[in-house]
Amino acid sequence: MDDLLREFLTESGEHLDTVDAELVRFEQDPNNETILRNIFRLVHTIKGTCGFLGLPRLEALAHAAETLMGRFRDGLPATSASVTLILLTLDRLKEILADLEATGTEPAGSDDDLISALERMAEGSAEALEPAAPPPRPEPVLPDPVVRELKPGEVSLDDLEAAFLAAPGPEEADFAAPPPVAAAAPAPKPAAPAPQASAAPVEAVEAEPVRAEKAEGGTEGETTPGETTAAAKGNQTIRVSVETLEHLMTMVSELVLTRNQLLEIARRHEDSSYKVPLQRLSHVTAELQDGVMKTRMQPIGNAWQKLPRVVRDLSAELGKQIDLVMVGAETELDRQVLEVIKDPLTHMVRNSADHGLESTAERVAAGKPARGTIRLAAYHEGGTITIEIADDGKGLNLAAIRQKAVQRGIAAQADVDRMTDAQVAKFIFDAGFSTAAAVTSVSGRGVGMDVVKTNIETIGGLIDIATTAGRGTTFTIKIPLTLAIVAALIVRAGEHRFALPQVAVLELVRVDAGAQRVERINGAPVLRLRERLLPIVSLTGLLGQSQAGSETEQAGFVVVAQVGRERFGILVDEVFHTEEIVVKPMSVKLRHIPMFAGNTILGDGAVVLIVDPNGVARQVAQGVQGSGGHAETDDDAAGEVVDNKTTLLVFKGGQGSFKAVPLSLVTRLEEIECAKVEWLGGRALIQYRGRLMPLVPADTAITIKSEGTQALVVFSDGERAMGLVVDEIVDIVEERLDIEIAADRSDLIGSAVLRGRATDIINIAHFLPLAYDDWARGLKRPEQLSTILLVDDSAFFRDMLTPVLKAAGYQVITAASAEAALNTLQSDPKIEVVVTDLEMPGRSGFDLVAAMRRAEPRLAALPVIGLTGAIGADAVERARTLAIADLVAKFDRAGLIAALAELGAETVSKAA
């Protein structure tokens, strides 16, 4: 394919896209002469160039379309049907161009259908409007080249002029435009081609090959007129191949690198005389880099070009009236990014038109303007570009989405109920998710939004939805300005440095063995971050480099990252600095590794790998570093679940069902020989450490075995002990608990899902009286019946601690929040001690104590024991200032009892 043809292809492609968009505008604004003139000129240029290059099909089609458009210019009303016809013609032109690009020759075929339709449209209306128009035909110049086809290498300027003049050019259009009255004068020409067009294909077929040859030979002669037209509008731009730019980019990167090295050397030699020129070099290099980056930028309008046409076709297809408003089309972004978002944008606009906007009737019924509006807006914001796609339609049907999510098994009903609307809306990004009641040809097949999301995320973008019922839906996409250069955090993991794209990074947390330390649940590392549990992956572990994972996790940094809804921490050994890095693609041999997005050369010349947060997120979700590492969703704002991290003993008890009991309550696990079980008065006992210990089955279905060994869970309190008979000890797990309270069984607190199994949490308070009927009566300290107010937001803890405290001989009143506690305190003067959880959502335990200290003297003087998950130095300090008597770890039952006893002793001694 010669250069001329290639140039023609790119140029025509662009022209056609513009015409597409302009036509739609014209249809809405038929009196706008400027638009029409523009369209006319573009089609004319295409036609003219086709003539030179010997492309008869294209020429004939363009010609026929031009004719019809000429009629518009003469005052023929632009009906929807005629515009559709022209749009169809443009599509055909594009098809032919595509073929031409692939094969280098114009494909065979007939366009008579379209041409005759166009002619009919032009003529039919012509009769109606201006019967006088057709007669004066233009000079039949076209046959001319056929006559002179003898010299393949030569084409005269006359020919070219003639070919161009055969149809009206833009200058004439200019003429025609200002005085509408004068339209009649140039009219003959545009009207004329109709008969010509029918003749053209026949003639052209023979003429073409020759013309093509001529085109090659007589380049100078030919291109002149073509270029003048192009130059007129193509305000001083030139076409440069992307490869050239890419190469330039590489070279500049290398120049930057060299400059950095030079600067490094200059820094070491103080007296150097080349400091000044080096400075200049440095500036020039920076500017050059900027300049080269700019060459890669394109206005986002390029990606929007097809949208007016899409919307127009859709509104016809769907029978809706849709306006497309585009704001900020000039916003520039990297062409690579542009390529990636082009299709998602189109898809989303289609979605908005189909799903988002109601039918005209519905709109009117809802009291909205009959025409729906889809608004596209783009603007710069920091280092990113924000694109909004908003419709003023009915909004997402959140109820339907909730239902569908449950139906498809994506989420449980309970989860869905708890989710916020924003979270629910995000379900539409799940694969195969469509709530459209009817599948239309436009959308509703549930293919797409997930692809949209994936596409946007691959370039480090984010997508968000805001929807208001009856008011519309807005999608907000944030994408980086360029893919080529990103801000990245340079970190060290093991022996090597890696780059982490900054877009995904939320914050950095230093971790060490002290207050901020990485904890482990069954080997899966997690971090407590502002009362949330953050799953952690170590970068070395992820990359299969860690030898002894635990020691590297003693100190380092956690890079808190967020990808979509997943939030997780990446553990690295060291964080250096942020750097603008030039992203280079991974070698094909390495592209299969999901962990890396590319590589780059740092200022010091070293190659580092760019970690792909998306890849890491996937690995986190799959729990590559052991089970239980499932990512926390960022917005389970219902804080009550978050810190219920409990160590539980799981056992089998009764018909193979799983039961669990907080490990903190358990004294010992035993395995006894069944032969040693003694029966006294219908109760099983065993001699245990020199005493008799009653045995109680954990479930009525359990019978104490008569032979072999029997597993026991031993609970003890002071001198007393009880053996809970279980079938089998299964495991000890540490998990966050989400307990559903059992309705009517006193032996169970409730049930929870542990390790994917439904597990009953047993209520020890139920079993203790079975062993000793006086246990619960608290015989030990009958004289000291203090009343305790137990404040904890978690029902589980209240239920767990109440029997413990009761068993220790206290009256217990509970409160679920600081507010409730204050109310109770004010109304109940019996309360002598307050035991409160310090970490509660809303007002914390500290706030509660502070409020108490400010209150009436009785409350201000009350002793307080704080329960806390982690006793850090700052917590201790704060506790001291608030005169909190003691801090006890949340699961330290013995510690709590001891602290209470101490308090009791103190008050007794004070009283004495």
Place this chain on the structure above:
Amino acid sequence: MQAANANATGAQASTNGVETGATNDFVTVFVGETLFGLAIERVHDVFVPSGVTPVPLAPAEIVGLLNLRGRVVTAMSLRRRLDLPDAEAEGEGGKASPKMAIGLEQAGETFALVVDGVGEVLKLGADSREAVPINLDPRFRNLATCVHRLDGRLLVILDVDALLGFTAAGAKAA
């Protein structure tokens, strides 16, 4: 010298259809004691690799990435490609720079073939060419196009495309 022999094998080589023309130039490289030849048209660079960044989770053949005049180049070990153990120098701490590397290009991408050393460029004709002996290790057989008899030693001509033709999956399986 051994004319009769050369004729016989010459016929064989031409049926192989690998090379045409009178003589071909080869860049010789060695790995351990074995001498290998690479068609000179394919060799873009000969350089000393330094600052190689290892790529975790990469196929074993890939030593890492390095910066060759502003381009990121994927370095591949010929030793590992041939299933030979790493040389002592390479083994030390894994960080010691390998001795030499050959810049090869395939499908617009540059690769560095890390070898123990680079020898001279040899002009070799069909007369010394032999087919790849069938008893060769399959790893070698798949990568070699032919063998040239030199004075006192043999030169195994490597097929550059085959050399670079491993896929990620294949490398993992191997």
